[in-house]
Amino acid sequence: MGKEVSIVLDPKGVNRKASYYTIGIVLLSTVVYTWFWGLEFTITLMSLLKFIGFYFLLIFLHELLHGVGFLWFGKVKLTDLKFGFIWKYMVCYAHCKVPISMRAFRMALLLPVILTGFVPLVIGMLVGNGMLVALSTLLVGGGAGDWLIYRSIRSFSKDTLVKDHKDNIGCTVYFCNEMNENKNINT
16 A cells, blocks of 8 residues: 555643633634524523533534544445443544545545534524534534544545554654645644
8 A cells, every 4th residue: 555654643632722712712602603693591400411411412413423524435335333432531522444535535524624613603603503502613613623624634635545554643644646645744
């Protein structure tokens, strides 16, 4: 297959940046939502339990959508996927065990943050649903790791092969031609 390069992100750095992104998106969303709908809300035990329940359900859906992306865009088999949770870093994951095209990997990487983050955020803003806005802002911030991986691989050709890193946040890029070998890797 040629040369390969491992692109690994520091989990603590990813969590730190995810916190900054989450704070930023929460502040921005709050300002925009308040501008259009005002800032009246009531927190009850039931609404808090609903929020927490939906949040965990949407985190699960986020990882499931990574798997759907690998299956759909990467054309892999269900047995090529692995799902889990890393207690040390408090993160869920979906892992594709086989190399796929960079194009498919990028799409599988961003699919969940678009469908569970940005789309519901826009809908929540349009209809004035504060809970939906709050949930989606947390999911956009939680997708920061996906965005950081995307940024680190954006310069590679769409036909380059890439595989999820087995044990770390990141991936292995397989170089099949001279053009890709000369790309600058930003980690």
